[in-house]
Amino acid sequence: MSSMESKIPEHRAFHPPASFARNAEVAGMDAYHALCNEAERDYEGFWSRRARDLLHWSKPFTTVLDESDAPFCRWFDGGTLNASYNCLDRHLKNGNAQKVALIFEADDGAVTQITYGELHARVCQLANGLKELGVRLGDRVVIYMPMSIEGIVAMQACARIGATHSVVFGGFSAKSLQERVVDVGAVALITADQQVRGGKNLPLKAIVDEALAMGGCAAVRAVVVYRRTGGQIEWVEGRDRWMSELVANQPQSCDAEPVDAEHPLFVLYTSGSTGKPKGVQHCTAGYLLWALMTMQWTFDLKPDDLFWCTADIGWVTGHTYIAYGPLIAGATQVVFEGVPSYPDSGRFWDMIARHKVSIFYTAPTAIRALIKAAETNADIHPKQYDLSSLRLLGTVGEPINPEVWMWYHRNIGGERCPVIDTFWQTETGGHLIAPLPGATDLVPGSCTLPLPGIQAAIVDESGVEVPNGQGGLLVVKRPWPSMIRTIWGDPERFRSAYFPAELGGNLYLAGDGAIRDEFTGYFTITGRIDDVLNVSGHRMGTMEIESALVAHPLVAEAAVVGRPDDVTGEAISAFVVLKRSLPSGDEALQLISELRNWVGSEIGPIAKPKEVRFGESLPKTRSGKIMRRLLRSIANGEEVKQDTSTLENPAILEQFSASGDSTSSRGV
Numbered sequence: 332m333s334s335m336e337s338k339i340p341e342h343r344a345f346h347p348p349a350s351f352a353r354n355a356e357v358a359g360m361d362a363y364h365a366l367c368n369e370a371e372r373d374y375e376g377f378w379s380r381r382a383r384d385l386l387h388w389s390k391p392f393t394t395v396l397d398e399s400d401a402p403f404c405r406w407f408d409g410g411t412l413n414a415s416y417n418c419l420d421r422h423l424k425n426g427n428a429q430k431v432a433l434i435f436e437a438d439d440g441a442v443t444q445i446t447y448g449e450l451h452a453r454v455c456q457l458a459n460g461l462k463e464l465g466v467r468l469g470d471r472v473v474i475y476m477p478m479s480i481e482g483i484v485a486m487q488a489c490a491r492i493g494a495t496h497s498v499v500f501g502g503f504s505a506k507s508l509q510e511r512v513v514d515v516g517a518v519a520l521i522t523a524d525q526q527v528r529g530g531k532n533l534p535l536k537a538i539v540d541e542a543l544a545m546g547g548c549a550a551v552r553a554v555v556v557y558r559r560t561g562g563q564i565e566w567v568e569g570r571d572r573w574m575s576e577l578v579a580n581q582p583q584s585c586d587a588e589p590v591d592a593e594h595p596l597f598v599l600y601t602s603g604s605t606g607k608p609k610g611v612q613h614c615t616a617g618y619l620l621w622a623l624m625t626m627q628w629t630f631d632l633k634p635d636d637l638f639w640c641t642a643d644i645g646w647v648t649g650h651t652y653i654a655y656g657p658l659i660a661g662a663t664q665v666v667f668e669g670v671p672s673y674p675d676s677g678r679f680w681d682m683i684a685r686h687k688v689s690i691f692y693t694a695p696t697a698i699r700a701l702i703k704a705a706e707t708n709a710d711i712h713p714k715q716y717d718l719s720s721l722r723l724l725g726t727v728g729e730p731i732n733p734e735v736w737m738w739y740h741r742n743i744g745g746e747r748c749p750v751i752d753t754f755w756q757t758e759t760g761g762h763l764i765a766p767l768p769g770a771t772d773l774v775p776g777s778c779t780l781p782l783p784g785i786q787a788a789i790v791d792e793s794g795v796e797v798p799n800g801q802g803g804l805l806v807v808k809r810p811w812p813s814m815i816r817t818i819w820g821d822p823e824r825f826r827s828a829y830f831p832a833e834l835g836g837n838l839y840l841a842g843d844g845a846i847r848d849e850f851t852g853y854f855t856i857t858g859r860i861d862d863v864l865n866v867s868g869h870r871m872g873t874m875e876i877e878s879a880l881v882a883h884p885l886v887a888e889a890a891v892v893g894r895p896d897d898v899t900g901e902a903i904s905a906f907v908v909l910k911r912s913l914p915s916g917d918e919a920l921q922l923i924s925e926l927r928n929w930v931g932s933e934i935g936p937i938a939k940p941k942e943v944r945f946g947e948s949l950p951k952t953r954s955g956k957i958m959r960r961l962l963r964s965i966a967n968g969e970e971v972k973q974d975t976s977t978l979e980n981p982a983i984l985e986q987f988s989a990s991g992d993s994t995s996s997r998g999v
């Protein structure tokens with residue numbers, strides 16, 4: 332959704348279905364307000380009561396919130412617990428060992444089910460295996476895995492022994508992987524021989540080999556390899572171990588290591604406004620608490636629900652709403668290896684029908700692509716599938732256009748399922764602003780109201796709250812348990828990126844613009860306020876892509892901007908100045924393809940620019956600042972209306988505009 336569109340007043344409202352509201356975890360707006368008031372009145376009590384009741388503690392906490400070193404906050408100090416114990420053992424103790432935990436569907440449709448008892452045994456075996464490899468409490472382990480039972484087992488096994496995991500999305504390049512391995516200081520890496528997506532086998536282990544050979548990774552003592560395809564791979568004796576052999580003779584029990592409430596459960600890298608990704612560090616107790624509370628509140632999870640979140644474990648959504656939330660809540664969930672378009676774009680609907688999914692959580696970008704597909708091929712239109720098992724739908728990752736929301740509500744939800752637009756971020760650990768399905772009236776395109784306990788607000792550039800109806804910066808006024816604790820190895824960047832002095836130094840700055848409705852107070856997110864793009868729901872820093880481009884031997888300078896795209900939300904447009912004369916014709920086309928592939932190998936295929944334009948220089952002010960707004964207009968095909976009088980070399984606007992007409996790689 333473009334920021335223009337978000338300003339169109341939206342008058343449609345959908346009340347919670349009565350049958351739904353009756354049984355909901357939070358039933359009705361009075362219940363919602365009561366929770367908000369409870370948090371307002373007694374903030375620490377609000378959280379401590381839930382932390383005590385909902386988590387299993389090895390040792391109870393003695394303080395609730397310690398803000399003495401704000402913005403570095405500590406929650407539930409004195410307490411110790413284990414994440415894996417909370418996600419697995421407690422269900423075994425409650426007589427749920429036979430309950431199915433994961434229903435894994437492979438790319439080719441093969442289905443494997445695994446109970447909580449079996450999952451526990453496998454996590455214990457791998458945890459014992461990691462200990463055999465010398466992985467200890469506080470060590471870091473990088474996980475570079477496909478969507479799989481084994482990927483979740485790997486995360487839980489790390490948590491079980493108190494090792495901090497850092498999952499790297501399987502679509503990232505060797506270079507991106509190496510940077511993360513080095514930054515986090517990993518001692519071991521868990522990967523697979525290959526991954527299978529959309530009928531294709533893609534390398535993982537080969538990329539690990541390449542990454543580790545780039546240097547700086549001497550701390551990595553072991554590479555554990557899950558055999559997914561049996562494809563050809565190279566083997567480094569003494570370093571590489573097959574997962575199957577490592578776990579074969581390990582006991583099926585392993586004491587869960589109690590760790591401090593603040594112990595780093597994981598570090599997950601995400602893009603920021605500089606070239607270097609940020610290692611977002613999350614803690615154990617506060618993170619788990621919110622993962623569980625939001626499963627109960629936002630998803631209204633019931634014991635017989637079948638939950639399916641289509642994210643990848645390489646992103647935060649796959650952490651909180653696959654690897655931790657559903658497990659700590661004791662849910663049965665579907666885990667999918669493949670892609671929504673294979674073998675055809677009816678795959679999601681077919682899976683919902685076959686498995687009888689009741690709660691479905693996906694990204695607007697997937698819905699938009701599937702709408703397109705359904706419109707052109709009636710055979711895979713959702714009406715061909717029995718979607719009656721669904722009772723709740725959710726979206727995440729980017730704004731959802733009101734029309735896409737309506738299509739989802741009508742065609743997938745049969746007009747009976749609430750559609751929950753959840754706003755949150757890698758840094759927030761879980762949902763921040765989202766409707767409660769049994770309470771909140773839904774308005775397409777709005778994530779509605781902050782969850783109880785979350786003190787979200789909109790402020791101006793000096794940190795002063797703005798009235799409803801006036802846009803501004805989205806902030807959170809008080810620390811909450813699942814928030815980012817620091818940027819791994821860079822506390823100063825944590826402070827300056829999230830608690831900027833201009834806003835007073837005590838407001839959490841989300842990095843998104845937002846506006847509240849004048850009458851309802853509902854929030855609508857208007858998009859990032861920094862140089863971060865959202866492509867298919869994935870965060871991409873423009874600086875990262877620019878750095879990748881200028882690393883190419885032929886590139887002198889590059890600027891990257893986003894432009895609206897029907898399917899991916901935003902698309903990447905790159906403006907490139909070469910170290911040689913302007914190319915044209917076939918030569919230009921060849922260079923475009925080379926640069927796109929280059930970015931793919933520097934960062935990963937998700938970062939490939941959709942279009943590349945060439946010019947003799949970049950439009951800059953006399954003080955040397957790149958005029959990005961101007962580039963955005965060109966990328967959008969708009970006539971340049973901005974004042975260009977300060978521009979050093981106005982002729983290049985023509986070049987870039989023309990270059991888009993003749994040599995754009997649009998549609999590639």
Ligand code: WTA
Nearest residue numbers: 727728729730752753754755756757856870
């Ligand atoms: C955007 C994904 C509008 C936003 C969980 C945020 C959204 C960034 C929504 C975080 C939503 C996420 N409506 N925008 N419902 N959800 N965003 O860290 O710009 O990958 O800052 O976390 O995605 O992306 P991240």
